[in-house]
Amino acid sequence: MSLGQQKAPKAGESRPTQPLAAGNGEAGRPEGQRLSPLALLSVADSRVMDAQAERLSSALPEELMQHAGSAGAHEIMRHYAPCRVLVACGPGNNGGDGYVLARILRAQGWRVEITPALPPQTPLARAMAARWKGAVVPFSPQAAAEAELVVDAVFGAGLSRPVSPEVAAFFAAADRIVALDLPTGVNGDTGQLMGEVARCERTVAFVRRRPGHFLLPGAEKCGFTRAAEIGMPARITTGFPVRCWRNEPGLWRLPRQHPLDNKYTRGVVNVCGGTVMPGAALLATEGARRSGCGMARIASDPAHAGVFRNGPPGIIVDTAPLAELLTQPHRKYWVCGPGLLPQEAGTLFPVLLEAHCCVVADAGTLDWAREDPQKLRGAAVLTPHDGEFARVFGPVGPDRIESARKAASLVGSVVVLKGYTTVIAAPDGRVALNVHATPALATAGSGDVLSGTVGTCLAAGLPPWEAACAAVWLHGEAGRRAAWSEGGWPIAEDIVAQLGNARGTAEKGTDDPG
Numbered sequence: 001m002s003l004g005q006q007k008a009p010k011a012g013e014s015r016p017t018q019p020l021a022a023g024n025g026e027a028g029r030p031e032g033q034r035l036s037p038l039a040l041l042s043v044a045d046s047r048v049m050d051a052q053a054e055r056l057s058s059a060l061p062e063e064l065m066q067h068a069g070s071a072g073a074h075e076i077m078r079h080y081a082p083c084r085v086l087v088a089c090g091p092g093n094n095g096g097d098g099y100v101l102a103r104i105l106r107a108q109g110w111r112v113e114i115t116p117a118l119p120p121q122t123p124l125a126r127a128m129a130a131r132w133k134g135a136v137v138p139f140s141p142q143a144a145a146e147a148e149l150v151v152d153a154v155f156g157a158g159l160s161r162p163v164s165p166e167v168a169a170f171f172a173a174a175d176r177i178v179a180l181d182l183p184t185g186v187n188g189d190t191g192q193l194m195g196e197v198a199r200c201e202r203t204v205a206f207v208r209r210r211p212g213h214f215l216l217p218g219a220e221k222c223g224f225t226r227a228a229e230i231g232m233p234a235r236i237t238t239g240f241p242v243r244c245w246r247n248e249p250g251l252w253r254l255p256r257q258h259p260l261d262n263k264y265t266r267g268v269v270n271v272c273g274g275t276v277m278p279g280a281a282l283l284a285t286e287g288a289r290r291s292g293c294g295m296a297r298i299a300s301d302p303a304h305a306g307v308f309r310n311g312p313p314g315i316i317v318d319t320a321p322l323a324e325l326l327t328q329p330h331r332k333y334w335v336c337g338p339g340l341l342p343q344e345a346g347t348l349f350p351v352l353l354e355a356h357c358c359v360v361a362d363a364g365t366l367d368w369a370r371e372d373p374q375k376l377r378g379a380a381v382l383t384p385h386d387g388e389f390a391r392v393f394g395p396v397g398p399d400r401i402e403s404a405r406k407a408a409s410l411v412g413s414v415v416v417l418k419g420y421t422t423v424i425a426a427p428d429g430r431v432a433l434n435v436h437a438t439p440a441l442a443t444a445g446s447g448d449v450l451s452g453t454v455g456t457c458l459a460a461g462l463p464p465w466e467a468a469c470a471a472v473w474l475h476g477e478a479g480r481r482a483a484w485s486e487g488g489w490p491i492a493e494d495i496v497a498q499l500g501n502a503r504g505t506a507e508k509g510t511d512d513p514g
């Protein structure tokens with residue numbers, strides 16, 4: 001389409017964003033969408049797939065197991081020189097995968113032994129065990145210590161209770177471990193450890209990875225994780241109702257620059273300025289500007305506006321009363337919280353909601369809603385860290401996803417539960433896990449930068465969940481870049497300075513969501 005044919009967006013309107021590439025849940029998802037490479041499968045999802053596979057063809061479950069074992073064997077052949085391998089097998093189908101893997105490696109000339117942690121129980125595991133013609137050794141820490149490589153095929157998705165001390169001692173004695181599906185003892189849905197768990201070098205997942213591969217403490221036990229395609233038929237995976245994704249570009253798409261852009265079509269972000277911590281509001285405003293909004297403004301009471309006016313020259317400072325500002329154009333998107341006292345938030349936030357603004361609630365606004373989450377109802381996005389979350393909703397439980405999901409559904413807002421793995425939960429149950437970040441982001445003001453970035457993504461026209469996901473990724477990418485340029489120790493201003501580069505990187509990434 002030539003420039004002449006393009007319709008200019010009206011002033012004050014953002015250009016419509018492109019449709020989501022990969023991440024929709026049921027709502028708005030075209031029929032027959034292929035399973036996103038970013039999808040994360042819960043244990044229940046795998047059970048549903050397994051049951052559907054069995055219904056589709058009685059031979060299919062065995063084929064899937066053959067492919068799973070083969071994927072594990074090929075992962076080992078790709079990354080390790082031939083060595084003495086001990087495959088520890090459990091009673092279920094995870095064990096079944098292990099017997100297949102052992103057979104394939106042995107056929108390739110590797111020295112392979114099997115050690116059954118428990119005898120095979122499922123029909124498939126029994127069948128695969130029966131085909132094993134190689135050595136079987138007793139399940140003992142000594143056997144694990146003597147092996148050059150141990151394959152963990154003891155428990156995967158079927159882990160239902162803490163692992164026994166015998167199993168824990170076995171893996172503790174192993175030097176190098178490759179796990180199938182999950183390291184034994186890691187809960188695939190929550191990343192919680194069910195007993196003592198050894199650290200693996202690699203984990204091969206099947207079809208897609210699991211939330212537990214990305215959530216602490218389990219994430220640290222998995223080593224390098226990879227999902228192998230095992231021939232799950234498209235009839236099952238296409239349109240599969242996934243509820244959880246890895247947060248990467250492709251799950252969302254920010255608008256690219258356009259010849260007909262102006263500062264208003266790019267989006268205007270307004271930030272509430274408080275009286276005692278002006279730096280936080282300035283960082284949020286700078287986060288908004290650097291992440292690509294067209295204009296960022298701070299609303300301040302006249303007595304405290306001087307400090308904002310002495311801030312960066314590109315920031316516009318408004319001193320009219322909030323109610324009057326809200327009658328003006330370009331006042332839809334607000335960041336309310338950074339640098340606000342709870343009582344200040346309590347006078348501003350309800351006025352913004354009353355005017356049907358699209359609000360990011362952070363810091364002071366979250367403190368104002370202490371033990372009363374319904375005060376936040378109507379906000380588009382909440383951005384609590386664990387402490388703020390606990391003050392509003394109660395402590396984050398061991399199931400971080402479930403905690404965020406419940407909070408989002410309770411108040412009807414997107415909840416960004418910040419941490420090593422940031423959980424972005426929508427009220428309809430969609431969840432994204434972000435690990436595209438760095439511990440270097442744990443510095444004062446970093447959260448203020450994030451809330452401004454969410455403001456930009458909302459003002460760009462993204463729906464709240466997609467906007468929150470995009471902002472969290474941009475913030476993580478900017479943090480990584482800032483850490484790299486600052487010897488690992490960036491401050492909030494360094495993160496701000498990298499947001500433009502982060503946005504450029506996100507644009508390049510959108511064509512390749514995997």
Ligand SMILES: NC(=O)C1=CN([C@@H]2O[C@H](COP(=O)(O)OP(=O)(O)OC[C@H]3O[C@@H](n4cnc5c(N)ncnc54)[C@H](OP(=O)(O)O)[C@@H]3O)[C@@H](O)[C@H]2O)[C@@H](O)CC1
Nearest residue numbers: 064065068092093094155156157158159160161162163181
């Ligand atoms: N679609 C896919 O993704 C595919 C998945 N595949 C593979 O299937 C695996 C899932 O298989 P699965 O359901 O048989 O579960 P699995 O983990 O082998 O163990 C269950 C057994 O362990 C037992 N048990 C549990 N905890 C225990 C404990 N602490 N201590 C002692 N016992 C314990 C449990 O006992 P129960 O709870 O019934 O009493 C039950 O007997 C999956 O991880 C993947 O590797 C592939 O084959 C191909 C396609």
Ligand SMILES: [K+]
Nearest residue numbers: 152155180182
């Ligand atoms: K395992």
